[in-house]
Amino acid sequence: xxxxxxxxxxxxxxxxxxxxxxxxxxxxxxxxxxxxxxxxxxxxxxxxxxxxxxxxxxxxxxxxxxxxxxxxxxxxxxxxxxxxxxxxxxxxxxxxxxxxxxxxxxxxxxxxxxxxxxxxxxxxxxxxxxxxxxxxxxxxxxxxxxxxxxxxxxxxxxxxxxxxxxxxxxxxxxxxxxxxxxxxxxxxxxxxxxxxxxxxxxxxxxxxxxxxxxxxxxxxxxxxxxxxxxxxxxxxxxxxxxxxxxxxxxxxxxxxxxxxxxxxxxxxxxxxxxxxxxxxxxxxxxxxxxxxxxxxxxxxxxxxxxxxxxxxxxxxxxxxxxxxxxxxxxxxxxxxxxxxxxxxxxxxxxxxxxxxxxxxxxxxxxxxxxxxxxxxxxxxxxxxxxxx
Amino acid sequence: xxxxxxxxxxxxxxxxxxxxxxxxxxxxxxxxxxxxxxxxxxxxxxxxxxxxxxxxxxxxxxxxxxxxxxxxxxxxxxxxxxxxxxxxxxxxxxxxxxxxxxxxxxxxxxxxxxxxxxxxxxxxxxxxxxxxxxxxxxxxxxxxxxxxxxxxxxxxxxxxxxxxxxxxxxxxxxxxxxxxxxxxxxxxxxxxxxxxxxxxxxxxxxxxxxxxxxxxxxxxxxxxxxxxxxxxxxxxxxxxxxxxxxxxxxxxxxxxxxxxxxxxxxxxxxxxxxxxxxxxxxxxxxxxxxxxxxxxxxxxxxxxxxxxxxxxxxxxxxxxxxxxxxxxxxxxxxxxxxxxxxxxxxxxxxxxxxxxxxxxxxxxxxxxxxxxxxxxxxxxxxxxxxxx
Numbered sequence: 001x002x003x004x005x006x007x008x009x010x011x012x013x014x015x016x017x018x019x020x021x022x023x024x025x026x027x028x029x030x031x032x033x034x035x036x037x038x039x040x041x042x043x044x045x046x047x048x049x050x051x052x053x054x055x056x057x058x059x060x061x062x063x064x065x066x067x068x069x070x071x072x073x074x075x076x077x078x079x080x081x082x083x084x085x086x087x088x089x090x091x092x093x094x095x096x097x098x099x100x101x102x103x104x105x106x107x108x109x110x111x112x113x114x115x116x117x118x119x120x121x122x123x124x125x126x127x128x129x130x131x132x133x134x135x136x137x138x139x140x141x142x143x144x145x146x147x148x149x150x151x152x153x154x155x156x157x158x159x160x161x162x163x164x165x166x167x168x169x170x171x172x173x174x175x176x177x178x179x180x181x182x183x184x185x186x187x188x189x190x191x192x193x194x195x196x197x198x199x200x201x202x203x204x205x206x207x208x209x210x211x212x213x214x215x216x217x218x219x220x221x222x223x224x225x226x227x228x229x230x231x232x233x234x235x236x237x238x239x240x241x242x243x244x245x246x247x248x249x250x251x252x253x254x255x256x257x258x259x260x261x262x263x264x265x266x267x268x269x270x271x272x273x274x275x276x277x278x279x280x281x282x283x284x285x286x287x288x289x290x291x292x293x294x295x296x297x298x299x300x301x302x303x304x305x306x307x308x309x310x311x312x313x314x315x316x317x318x319x320x321x322x323x324x325x326x327x328x329x330x331x332x333x334x335x336x337x338x339x340x341x342x343x344x345x346x347x348x349x350x351x352x353x354x355x356x357x358x359x360x361x362x363x364x365x366x367x368x369x370x371x372x373x374x375x376x377x378x379x380x381x382x383x384x385x386x387x388x
Numbered sequence: 389x390x391x392x393x394x395x396x397x398x399x400x401x402x403x404x405x406x407x408x409x410x411x412x413x414x415x416x417x418x419x420x421x422x423x424x425x426x427x428x429x430x431x432x433x434x435x436x437x438x439x440x441x442x443x444x445x446x447x448x449x450x451x452x453x454x455x456x457x458x459x460x461x462x463x464x465x466x467x468x469x470x471x472x473x474x475x476x477x478x479x480x481x482x483x484x485x486x487x488x489x490x491x492x493x494x495x496x497x498x499x500x501x502x503x504x505x506x507x508x509x510x511x512x513x514x515x516x517x518x519x520x521x522x523x524x525x526x527x528x529x530x531x532x533x534x535x536x537x538x539x540x541x542x543x544x545x546x547x548x549x550x551x552x553x554x555x556x557x558x559x560x561x562x563x564x565x566x567x568x569x570x571x572x573x574x575x576x577x578x579x580x581x582x583x584x585x586x587x588x589x590x591x592x593x594x595x596x597x598x599x600x601x602x603x604x605x606x607x608x609x610x611x612x613x614x615x616x617x618x619x620x621x622x623x624x625x626x627x628x629x630x631x632x633x634x635x636x637x638x639x640x641x642x643x644x645x646x647x648x649x650x651x652x653x654x655x656x657x658x659x660x661x662x663x664x665x666x667x668x669x670x671x672x673x674x675x676x677x678x679x680x681x682x683x684x685x686x687x688x689x690x691x692x693x694x695x696x697x698x699x700x701x702x703x704x705x706x707x708x709x710x711x712x713x714x715x716x717x718x719x720x721x722x723x724x725x726x727x728x729x730x731x732x733x734x735x736x737x738x739x740x741x742x743x744x745x746x747x748x749x750x751x752x753x754x755x756x757x758x759x760x761x762x763x764x765x766x767x768x769x770x771x772x773x774x775x776x
Contacts, residue, residue: 194598
């Protein structure tokens with residue numbers, strides 16, 4: 001009888017669960033309790049935009065051995081039933097009296113010995129997607145079992161992408177590549193930035209995105225001030241630099257990279273800034289190797305920018321990528337995460353051209369034994385100019 | 389000097405903060421700590437898709453008196469600086485050593501007396517968007533100040549929409565109305581459901597959505613099995629019922645309603661089910677009044693469906709709506725939230741035509757003193773048929 005499963009063959013999920021269980025054993029965890037869209041998708045294949053509704057919590061319990069157990073609202077039973085896991089327990093959510101707490105506590109108590117430890121991701125870049133009040137009630141209901149830090153167990157497994165995952169991210173990157181290639185069709189002098197954002201999202205959908213979870217960008221004379229604001233109604237003008245950044249999603253996997261365009265002829269300082277970003281990215285592509293730490297890659301990028309005469313600007317200089325728009329680690333001077341073969345990362349150097357004027361540049365890579373392999377199509381060395 | 393503020397005039401935010409402070413006083417709370425996109429947007433006007441990155445926590449503290457304080461990653465300083473609040477404290481996130489905890493603790497300790505209580509939303513339909521580990525550290529750092537339940541303070545204020553908010557939701561509904569009107573242009577026999585989802589998202593963007601946070605739906609012979617799955621590649625066939633549901637966003641406000649279409653001639657049981665959903669909605673539109681409870685409105689809908697000879701199916705029969713795709717309360721037999729003037733709700737009756745075949749129908753309303761006012765354009769009484 002063929003196994004049901006969504007997005008990937010069941011084998012892919014079994015490998016993931018087995019890897020999680022190895023890390024759990026190292027961390028002396030008797031179960032993992034997972035609550036976020038990415039962790040639930042990662043272990044089960046359960047993919048839905050329904051997470052957009054904050055109304056209901058969803059739980060997956062990974063025991064020390066054996067398949068995961070889903071403890072979920074009844075409205076998800078049909079879709080979870082098409083995934084590979086067979087033990088699916090449901091309640092009618094939202095329930096103001098007991099919103100799954102009893103069912104989850106029973107499940108944990110049956111899977112974990114009384115002296116056991118239940119890991120949850122609780123470290124940097126994590127959160128628990130359930131009400132705090134219910135979490136406190138749950139702790140009482142599972143005592144003497146204790147909640148423990150399961151961040152490392154989850155991060156060390158999820159951060160290494162399988163070839164199947166890398167192909168999904170590559171496909172999302174190709175969609176963004178195709179949409180970026182169409183930007184000169186709709187981003188002209190006089191077109192409001194809000195219109196450009198709209199047309200760019202349409203292009204991403206037409207090129208194959210299932211949905212567009214993230215579009216940001218900016219436009220300003222000789223650089224932009226900010227990379228996270230929604231679009232405004234200001235029309236593009238000659239002398240602007242337009243930046244578009246996207247996290248388009250295909251089969252649950254994100255890309256995350258940006259592209260810059262000069263509107264009309266680019267000023268010399270803008271061209272130099274772009275060349276410096278290009279060179280810094282090139283330095284990372286040439287020198288990054290498995291075994292380096294996140295902070296080492298930050299240094300490669302930052303030193304290359306300085307060598308080019310630029311002032312490092314923007315935020316971190318890159319990060320992990322995959323099931324969410326950004327994943328750990330962060331390319332900062334403080335992050336000591338080891339960069340290993342199979343990690344998918346963004347390289348995202350940024351420079352400050354002048355106060356309030358920055359330029360950022362981003363590529364997506366997978367780290368191979370011999371160094372980085374690009375997943376995004378390399379940006380042109382010279383800043384493209386939209387002349388019409 | 390004109391005040392900066394985004395989306396709404398500063399007065400709107402001042403009224404909200406003042407209303408929160410009145411509820412806080414009733415609940416003996418000396419501050420509110422807010423962490424979610426909706427709560428931060430509600431109090432400050434800070435609107436960005438950057439929340440899609442789980443990397444960084446963001447905090448707004450509402451003191452017992454005076455303006456809110458933002459404690460946020462430096463990358464958001466520029467955008468928050470364009471909002472109405474003036475006290476903005478930043479750190480370089482993500483920081484593996486101290487990701488804002490010290491800065492937040494200092495802020496809370498300076499605003500709240502040592503014997504004070506700091507409210508967070510911790511009840512049904514809430515979550516805390518920060519790492520659990522940091523939350524535990526924060527509790528230590530603010531002692532003897534205590535964390536308390538601030539759910540009611542936030543929910544009782546946010547659930548009553550101002551006229552300015554109602555206009556935003558009405559605008560989002562109008563965008564979805566216009567996109568639904570175009571469905572017969574692209575949903576035909578032979579077109580895969582995934583293509584329909586894509587074209588529907590494009591239509592929403594073209595009709596004025598800033599972004600499309602939610603599209604779901606289903607298609608199946610004489611009804612669909614599920615309303616939360618992503619689209620599959622199955623082509624539409626004569627005899628299918630197609631349902632599309634959307635949460636399109638304009639200026640930070642959601643709509644949330646669906647529409648059904650028969651592909652070819654609709655079967656008699658499908659037409660009867662649709663008529664029954666229409667009649668149940670009509671019963672709610674006629675009989676709902678402020679002062680009823682959420683469970684009373686559930687009963688109105690459920691009894692009307694039964695009277696029509698239908699079997700109630702799907703999940704809850706509606707919910708709140710506004711800054712997120714769904715807000716409390718829930719139209720279930722258990723929810724005793726009072727429905728008050730100014731609340732924006734969905735009416736979402738569902739019926740089971742046969743096992744595995746459901747039909748759902750949704751409208752958006754604002755509750756006025758005299759009863760409901762529609763925000764979505766009323767669906768046609770007869771199920772539309774796409775004949776070509």
